[in-house]
Amino acid sequence: MSGPLGVPVLLSWVCLWLSWQAQGALIISGIPKSLETNGAARLLQKRNADVGTVEVHSFTVDCAVRSRFARTIMTSTAINKGNAAREISFEVELPKTAFIINFSMEIEEQVYVGQVKEKEKAKQQYDKAVSAGKTAGLVKASGRKMEKFSVSVNIASNSKVTFVLTYEELLQRTLGQYEIVIRVKPKEPVQEFKIVSNIFEPQGISYIDAHATFLTNDLLPLVEKTVTDKKAHISFSPTIEQQRKCPDCPGTIIDGDFIIKYDVNREKNLGDIQIANGYFVHFFAPKDLTRLPKNVVFVIDRSGSMSGTKMQQIQEAMIKILEDLHREDHFGIIQFDSSVDSWRNSLSRATEENISEAMAYVKKIVIADRESTDINAAVLKAVDMLVTDREAKRLPEKSIDMIILLTDGNPTSGETRIPLIQENVRNAIGGNMSLYGLGFGNDVDYAFLDVMSRENKGLARRIYTGADAALQLQGFYDEVSSPLLLDVDLRYPDNAVESLTTNHFSQLFKGSEITVAGRLTDNDIDNFLVEVYGQGFEDFSEIGQFSAVDWSVMYPEDDYIFGDFTERLWAYLTIQQLLEKSKTGAADEKANATAKALDMSLQYSFVTPLTSMVVTKPEADDSPMIADKLTEEQRQQAERSGGVSDDILTLTPIVLPDYILTLTPIVLPDYVLTLTPNIVLPDYVLTLTPNIVLQGQGERSEVLSHSRPSTPPNYFVDGDPHFMIELPDKNDALCFNINDKPGTIFNLVRDPVSGILVNGQIIGDKKIPPDGVINTYFYRFGITHWTVGVRLEVNTEFITVYQGGERIKLLWSAPSSLKGPNVDMVLTKDRSLMVTLKDSVKFVILLHKVWEKHPYHRDYLGFYTLDSHLLSPSAHGLLGQFYHGIEYEVSDLRPGEVPGKPDATMFVKGQQLNVTRGWQRDFRNDVKNGENVPCWFIHNNGTGIIDGNASDYIVSGLFKTT
Ligand SMILES: *[C@@H]1O[C@H](CO)[C@@H](O)[C@H](O)[C@H]1NC(C)=O
Ligand SMILES: *[C@@H]1O[C@H](CO)[C@@H](O)[C@H](O)[C@H]1NC(C)=O
Numbered sequence: 001m002s003g004p005l006g007v008p009v010l011l012s013w014v015c016l017w018l019s020w021q022a023q024g025a026l027i028i029s030g031i032p033k034s035l036e037t038n039g040a041a042r043l044l045q046k047r048n049a050d051v052g053t054v055e056v057h058s059f060t061v062d063c064a065v066r067s068r069f070a071r072t073i074m075t076s077t078a079i080n081k082g083n084a085a086r087e088i089s090f091e092v093e094l095p096k097t098a099f100i101i102n103f104s105m106e107i108e109e110q111v112y113v114g115q116v117k118e119k120e121k122a123k124q125q126y127d128k129a130v131s132a133g134k135t136a137g138l139v140k141a142s143g144r145k146m147e148k149f150s151v152s153v154n155i156a157s158n159s160k161v162t163f164v165l166t167y168e169e170l171l172q173r174t175l176g177q178y179e180i181v182i183r184v185k186p187k188e189p190v191q192e193f194k195i196v197s198n199i200f201e202p203q204g205i206s207y208i209d210a211h212a213t214f215l216t217n218d219l220l221p222l223v224e225k226t227v228t229d230k231k232a233h234i235s236f237s238p239t240i241e242q243q244r245k246c247p248d249c250p251g252t253i254i255d256g257d258f259i260i261k262y263d264v265n266r267e268k269n270l271g272d273i274q275i276a277n278g279y280f281v282h283f284f285a286p287k288d289l290t291r292l293p294k295n296v297v298f299v300i301d302r303s304g305s306m307s308g309t310k311m312q313q314i315q316e317a318m319i320k321i322l323e324d325l326h327r328e329d330h331f332g333i334i335q336f337d338s339s340v341d342s343w344r345n346s347l348s349r350a351t352e353e354n355i356s357e358a359m360a361y362v363k364k365i366v367i368a369d370r371e372s373t374d375i376n377a378a379v380l381k382a383v384d385m386l387v388t389d390r391e392a393k394r395l396p397e398k399s400i401d402m403i404i405l406l407t408d409g410n411p412t413s414g415e416t417r418i419p420l421i422q423e424n425v426r427n428a429i430g431g432n433m434s435l436y437g438l439g440f441g442n443d444v445d446y447a448f449l450d451v452m453s454r455e456n457k458g459l460a461r462r463i464y465t466g467a468d469a470a471l472q473l474q475g476f477y478d479e480v481s482s483p484l485l486l487d488v489d490l491r492y493p494d495n496a497v498e499s500l501t502t503n504h505f506s507q508l509f510k511g512s513e514i515t516v517a518g519r520l521t522d523n524d525i526d527n528f529l530v531e532v533y534g535q536g537f538e539d540f541s542e543i544g545q546f547s548a549v550d551w552s553v554m555y556p557e558d559d560y561i562f563g564d565f566t567e568r569l570w571a572y573l574t575i576q577q578l579l580e581k582s583k584t585g586a587a588d589e590k591a592n593a594t595a596k597a598l599d600m601s602l603q604y605s606f607v608t609p610l611t612s613m614v615v616t617k618p619e620a621d622d623s624p625m626i627a628d629k630l631t632e633e634q635r636q637q638a639e640r641s642g643g644v645s646d647d648i649l650t651l652t653p654i655v656l657p658d659y660i661l662t663l664t665p666i667v668l669p670d671y672v673l674t675l676t677p678n679i680v681l682p683d684y685v686l687t688l689t690p691n692i693v694l695q696g697q698g699e700r701s702e703v704l705s706h707s708r709p710s711t712p713p714n715y716f717v718d719g720d721p722h723f724m725i726e727l728p729d730k731n732d733a734l735c736f737n738i739n740d741k742p743g744t745i746f747n748l749v750r751d752p753v754s755g756i757l758v759n760g761q762i763i764g765d766k767k768i769p770p771d772g773v774i775n776t777y778f779y780r781f782g783i784t785h786w787t788v789g790v791r792l793e794v795n796t797e798f799i800t801v802y803q804g805g806e807r808i809k810l811l812w813s814a815p816s817s818l819k820g821p822n823v824d825m826v827l828t829k830d831r832s833l834m835v836t837l838k839d840s841v842k843f844v845i846l847l848h849k850v851w852e853k854h855p856y857h858r859d860y861l862g863f864y865t866l867d868s869h870l871l872s873p874s875a876h877g878l879l880g881q882f883y884h885g886i887e888y889e890v891s892d893l894r895p896g897e898v899p900g901k902p903d904a905t906m907f908v909k910g911q912q913l914n915v916t917r918g919w920q921r922d923f924r925n926d927v928k929n930g931e932n933v934p935c936w937f938i939h940n941n942g943t944g945i946i947d948g949n950a951s952d953y954i955v956s957g958l959f960k961t962t
């Protein structure tokens with residue numbers, strides 16, 4: 001996790017790459033309204049390159065917190081400045097623990113407001129839309145902690161749209177703090193960008209911290225923080241210039257999570273009660289309690305699927321967890337597949353000796369070669385150990401018993417019927433201990449673990465496969481490792497309170513907080529009697545009186561206070577608890593809980609798993625869109641189908657002579673960046689940016705490549721070698737192939753004025769493919785920038801940079817970033833190399849890795865020009881000659897040889913050519929499959945469209961001009 005200097009090290013390449021992929025959680029962009037989707041019509045569709053006509057005017061986030069209850073409003077305004085109607089989309093992310101409460105779009109003074117409806121009813125509308133072939137879902141899982149809300153609407157020319165999304169959540173105290181995560185990903189700098197948070201905590205704020213994953217040193221001072229006793233005001237509003245990645249480039253550095261962490265004072269042991277508008281809320285988290293000893297049995301799945309990294313991570317986490325046990329704790333270890341083994345038959349006290357023996361045992365856990373798990377037997381064995389030790393009085397009387405089960409699968413051996421396992425475990429535990437189910441990866445039956453844990457005073461957690469899995473395990477263990485109280489009872493006067501949320505808790509852990517809310521029968525209550533009891537190291541018993549404070553009198557001018565906050569907090573908490581109850585218990589209890597949760601969700605306009613928000617679009621023939629709340633199972637489903645990922649990213653920093661490695665914070669929330677220090681050479685400057693967050697949520701490349709951004713000019717060659725000339729001003733593209741003998745070197749770009757030369761050499765298949773046609777590909781590029789004396793050779797194995805007598809070699813297998821005075825390079829492992837040559841050209845070379853044992857194909861490269869506007873008008877070469885555009889006309893469309901690929905006549909450069917409508921693949925966004933781009937194909941090695949003949953472009957060496 002640390003770089004060579006002991007500091008987290010990140011490379012800017014990810015940043016660039018991310019933005020280049022144009023993925024963002026707030027994307028407001030113009031997407032041409034799609035035309036026909038099949039047949040020739042599709043092929044004839046012009047690619048709309050009408051970029052920049054949608055102006056995102058503002059994006060603001062306003063998060064108001066009062067007593068841990070947070071309401072966040074995200075607002076964005078965009079204008080369609082183009083001369084045709086365009087689809088404008090709004091895409092934001094919200095924490096999965098939050099409920100959307102409102103969404104509206106204002107278009108031409110008309111406001112369209114989302115309606116919260118019963119999910120089943122909304123689904124009927126939805127199903128109609130689905131059967132009509134339109135997908136209408138607005139919410140998708142995004143990483144581990146967030147969900148993405150996106151909507152798009154057709155906006156007339158010169159019209160404005162304002163989107164407003166509001167969500168609410170109760171912040172949960174974890175490991176001693178509350179955390180607000182605001183994810184912002186505008187794709188481009190925005191005129192007015194603002195994040196504001198006003199926090200009001202009647203108990204007083206003990207500390208508060210705000211940072212963002214994307215903040216550089218320059219931007220850090222822009223985070224304004226004003227804290228007085230009970231209030232904090234935090235704002236961040238960089239100007240459009242400050243948002244830019246660099247003065248003239250289009251990207252924005254605003255891309256990631258803005259995170260606020262704080263805690264409150266806790267003076268009274270009894271906690272704090274707030275009464276407002278007929279509701280009360282009680283926060284209970286006494287400080288200075290002595291922790292209780294715990295007796296914990298770890299139950300570890302060693303079945304075949306845990307092999308490799310998973311087991312290593314569990315072993316790593318277990319070593320740390322064992323180290324952290326307190327002397328008075330007792331522990332046991334069980335490992336299982338279809339059979340169950342325990343380290344020792346009873347629990348052992350956490351003495352140094354026992355711990356080191358246990359560590360040795362854990363290190364030796366061997367993965368079974370079978371893929372079968374007897375979860376039932378393993379958990380029952382753990383229960384039995386605890387029960388036996390309790391009965392034999394081997395465990396301290398005042399202590400807490402818990403089982404931590406770690407598995408990545410489903411019960412497949414022994415008892416495999418889930419309801420029976422749950423029943424067996426419930427009966428064996430008999431309410432006397434807590435069971436925590438940790439589900440590793442996304443094959444686990446999470447619902448099963450969730451119910452089984454909840455039924456036994458515990459909870460389930462997902463552990464995502466990734467480099468940080470060991471940390472996730474430890475993090476979870478930290479949350480439950482210090483029990484303070486058992487059987488906590490919070491009591492209020494019966495005659496004064498109704499509709500109370502849960503007021504009995506099996507345990508209170510250090511760093512957490514218990515929250516109870518309810519409705520008051522008497523609005524003007526003066527003396528509100530509160531009693532709290534719990535069993536602890538010393539038994540806890542406190543009684544106190546509270547009275548209502550009229551906040552509106554105390555803070556008359558205060559816009560922090562949303563008047564009905566206690567009621568909404570109460571409703572939020574009640575619904576969350578009802579949703580949990582709807583999963584456990586008897587059938588009629590479940591049904592009642594579900595019905596009540598539904599009623600309240602509708603009454604308070606919360607989008608919960610039982611309700612949906614229906615958004616009706618202005619155009620009558622558009623089907624309504626539906627926003628849902630995803631359940632953990634649905635999220636898991638999406639992960640399995642590849643929609644969301646929890647992959648790891650491994651970055652390898654390489655520091656090279658003569659170059660300065662500039663590190664920019666990157667935003668891969670929910671990922672831990674594993675950095676492997678390679679070579680660090682002395683005498684170089686490392687610029688490190690603070691506030692790098694090692695954990696957060698993120699998406700992997702497949703997700704990143706979903707949305708194809710609007711079409712920038714693009715000239716490239718890829719595949720066998722197909723040349724593609726996109727003409728943004730014409731919304732069209734031309735393409736041609738050039739074939740020749742393997743080994744031939746072609747000139748692609750040559751600009752004598754700026755001193756740029758790009759040549760490429762082709763290679764053929766390993767042997768003749770079955771169809772008898774040898775494909776050729778580019779496998780080597782030579783790039784020269786004479787003016788500044790830089791030369792690059794890029795082949796399918798490595799990249800060599802020559803400058804000032806020095807030679808630097810980079811491997812495709814190691815991601816790296818290189819920033820020098822004349823050349824910047826960003827290498828994404830085995831995928832792409834982005835090169836910016838000073839004052840001239842920016843391009844990217846894609847590496848196509850072919851299966852090593854492929855009978856005839858080999859690895860090859862694609863060359864894409866990203867920015868050529870600085871090249872002179874004398875730029876030439878197979879690609880370079882098109883950088884200034886080309887004039888042509890197409891007429892006489894007629895059926896061609898292949899159905900769906902019509903022929904036409906093209907008038908260009910004073911000649912008539914027979915051309916064919918077809919398509920070629922652009923691999924920039926999807927290096928595996930590519931994306932089809934419709935184009936006019938010019939036959940015979942591009943004869944007629946290129947100046948002269950293809951053979952005129954053959955050169956004698958990789959860095960030669962002739
Ligand atoms: C939802 O937003 C609209 C438009 O801003 C507003 O008029 C309406 O009162 C809001 N509804 C709720 C339940 O907050
Ligand atoms: C469920 O609701 C019905 C009707 O409100 C009630 O009669 C019944 O007792 C409830 N059942 C439980 C288990 O709460």
Ligand SMILES: *[C@@H]1O[C@H](CO)[C@@H](O)[C@H](O)[C@H]1NC(C)=O
Nearest residue numbers: 894903904905912913914915
């Ligand atoms: C183009 O195709 C037409 C038939 O479709 C043919 O008559 C004509 O000679 C072709 N022209 C050229 C320049 O190949």
Ligand SMILES: *[C@@H]1O[C@H](CO)[C@@H](O)[C@H](O)[C@H]1NC(C)=O
Nearest residue numbers: 738739740741940941950951
């Ligand atoms: C062009 O095409 C022909 C036939 O497809 C091929 O034999 C020839 O070598 C190609 N290359 C050049 C540079 O003309």
